[in-house]
Amino acid sequence: MKRLTVLIALFALIATSGLVYAMGGPSPEKKAETKVEQPKGADKPVVMAEKIFPIDNFESGSLKAPRDWWVFDVKAEIVSTDLLKAGEKLDVGSKSLALSGAATSFYVGGLGTYLAKEGQDLSKYNAIQVDIYGSGTDSGSLKLELYDDDNGNWQIEQDKTRNFAPLYDDKWGYEVKIDWAGWKRVTIPMENFVDENPSVGDDIWNPQQNNNSGGSLQLQLISIATKSKGKVAFDLDNIALLTE
Numbered sequence: 001m002k003r004l005t006v007l008i009a010l011f012a013l014i015a016t017s018g019l020v021y022a023m024g025g026p027s028p029e030k031k032a033e034t035k036v037e038q039p040k041g042a043d044k045p046v047v048m049a050e051k052i053f054p055i056d057n058f059e060s061g062s063l064k065a066p067r068d069w070w071v072f073d074v075k076a077e078i079v080s081t082d083l084l085k086a087g088e089k090l091d092v093g094s095k096s097l098a099l100s101g102a103a104t105s106f107y108v109g110g111l112g113t114y115l116a117k118e119g120q121d122l123s124k125y126n127a128i129q130v131d132i133y134g135s136g137t138d139s140g141s142l143k144l145e146l147y148d149d150d151n152g153n154w155q156i157e158q159d160k161t162r163n164f165a166p167l168y169d170d171k172w173g174y175e176v177k178i179d180w181a182g183w184k185r186v187t188i189p190m191e192n193f194v195d196e197n198p199s200v201g202d203d204i205w206n207p208q209q210n211n212n213s214g215g216s217l218q219l220q221l222i223s224i225a226t227k228s229k230g231k232v233a234f235d236l237d238n239i240a241l242l243t244e
Helices: 002-022
Strands: 052-056 069-072 075-080 095-102 107-114 127-135 140-148 170-178 181-189 216-224 231-242
Touching (some): 095 107, 107 140, 127 140, 127 170, 140 231, 170 181
Antiparallel strands (some): 069 107, 075 095, 095 231, 107 216, 127 231, 140 170, 140 216
């Protein structure tokens, strides 16, 4: 009987120990992996968000969502990619952004979008990528403009009398000559961008948010013709910032 009592006590101890383990606190929760949604029809696997910051792939069919673009002087419309099959085999989905128009002194027009968001650190991205569909040697040029906040107010104040030049913040530019037909993926390291308004701002690329600065505030895409009174015609897709 004594032996039976000991066995019962031992069994109770084992059961209790198991219960204590089961009731212990949960294991550290892993952070959810944020995924980037690929365009419809994409064949490649989803890309991790820490490697790419998607700006727009135009699959929404709107220039107001998911990103709000302002358009000036150029014809900008979202079109089907059904007939855009030449060039590199890229995951461009079913829609792209078509830019077209006539030039005045080479300039045609462009569009822009605001990038900054509170708590959003873009400083780890060191390149910008865009897929471009050219229509041949006279497609035109795409000029990319990035603006960073140097006076700490999350805005780009502009001088309307001087082609909307920034008054207090840096403007960085890089021009891509589109002289090919079909799709081509273009990746531009941030170090290749040129300070286009020296002596305004601090002349340093500051994409980080600190000291009340919004960091990298906005992106503009300007279309330029190859001739003074020429035209531009090209498509854009999959605009994103990259960590190379």
